[in-house]
Amino acid sequence: MKISSRTLVFMVLACIALADCAALAQYSVIKGEEPRIRAILYHGDNPRALIYYQNQRHHVIDKMRIDDEWYVEQIRRESILFKKSSTQTFAEVYLNPPKRARNHRDWSFFGHPIALWEAVELLAHGFGYQALMHFQAGGAVVPGSHAANIKSLLRKILPQHHRFAVVGPLLLVLPVQPSGEEWTEVLARMKKSSPGLLTLRYPGLNKAGVIISRGDDIQFILRKISLGGKVPIQFPRDLHFPVYASFRNVPFAQILSNTVYLNQCIIIEREEGLEVTPWPRQILQRRPYADYPLIQSLPLEPQAGSGPQPPPLIPEHNLNHPVVYQNGE
DSSP states (O other): OOOOHHHHHHHHHHHHHHHHHHHHTTBOOOOSOSOEEEEEEEOSSSOEEEEEETTEEEEEETTEEOSSSEEEEEEOSSEEEEEETTTTEEEEEEOOOSSOOSSOOSEEEEESOEEHHHHHHHHHHHHTOEEEEOTTOOOEEOOEEEESSHHHHHHHHOOTTEEEEEETTEEEEEESSGGGSOHHHHHHHHHHOOHHHHHHHOGGGGSEEEEEEEEEEHHHHHHHHHHHHTOOEEEETTOOOEEEEEEEEEEHHHHHHHHHHHTTEEEEEETTEEEEEEHHHHHHHOOSSOOSOEEEEOSSSSOOSOOSSOOOOOOGGGSOOOOOOOTTO
């Protein structure tokens, strides 16, 4: 039986339509419970993104599993292709940023309004840096720029009255005048610190560790360093500020020194261990010994101190500060 040319054309078109339907059937419909994209840092060799999912923030890269349900198949300039394990389907979620680019080049960093530390951490990971931010730095940023390097991107996104410095593999971000002190003076004091000297007395600080803090209390971070570096650390009971740090496989001595000095504290070597205390307080008092209650963190559990969130504020008159007499008074 011969088939007419018209019938043959119809059969070919029907096969193409069925093939297209089969391909489209592999993509699921977005229902609102999927991961939400906040920002995409894109480069052909190392794309990564910040997403919100189930009240948590995730830094994702290609071929990364978020949980049993969601798998990141591919990060693109303006979208992410996810794979759903339960249905074995794909879902492409678009970024739809408020700032849109006419064309793309070099590194692109686009997204919705995010916190400054979220942007700094994403940039640091994308370009291969450790990151540390002063606790008084902050603000919202709206990524929407192209650049060839991390310094150019930071200049475009940093809020007013903020500065950054790249010291070797470490990215530092701080306000222009933290606590009334010039940011250059803070960096100069950091350069004078010697993390290597701490390891002479406490060799455990040579051990490489990981500290990822997105606002944990300083006492909680000092306790983690005390445990990891096998060193006793004492600090004022009323010492509280959020720590923004991302250190991966860095010696605990460098983590401790950089975190303490960037946040305008200093390290004092005592007979019983190391003491971390605020730098302005030392200037005002000019006393060789602390006149306020201390908490000592030892390299064992359980430990005293708060964390990861600071405790409720305690009225000053309830701290029961001891009196220190000087010069025979």
